[in-house]
Amino acid sequence: MRQPPGKRRIRLAKLLAAVLLGGSTTAYAQTPATSDILIRAERATLNQQAGTGLYEGNAELHQGIRQLRADSIRIELKDGAPQRIEATGGVLLKEEGIVEARGNRLVYDVASQRISVYEQAYVNHQGRVFEGAELEYDLQSKQVDARGGGEDGRVRLVIPAEELE
Secondary structure: OOOOOOHHHHHHHHHHHHHOOOOOOOOOOHHHHOOOOOOOEEEEEEEEOOOOOEEHHHHHHHOOOEEEEEEEEEEEEEOOEEEEEEEEEEEHHHHHHEEEEEEEEEEEOOOOEEEEEEEEEEOOOOOOOEEEEEEEOOOOOEEEEEEEEOOOOOOOOEOOOHHHO
């Protein structure tokens, strides 16, 4: 029985992602650093020679407890490993119980372990909320740097009441 074109494209995208990223594309472990990457989207364009993958249309990337959703996700690879991930359009990044980031554009530099969120940027790190035009979040140090934003051009920080006691 023939599969509908959409399902064939998704299966092809998964297969190409497995070849491009190396190994399986299903996440089982709980830590992002040791988990496989699962990518789903309506369309995928992969260039093995350039080491890039572009996933468009309701794109999702799952790696352990880390989830990234956006209109499009672009991955740059070096030696088969992701080096830079850029997501655009309705971006949502979550690590359950740790961090949630939203904005119109997100850039994740894997080597430096820094996430930059642009345009109506929002980061919630364990209850502390940061909002601004641009936010940078360091996954190792858990430091957030914020610039501009809001109607008055300032950043906004909310510290939960229990931390003030």
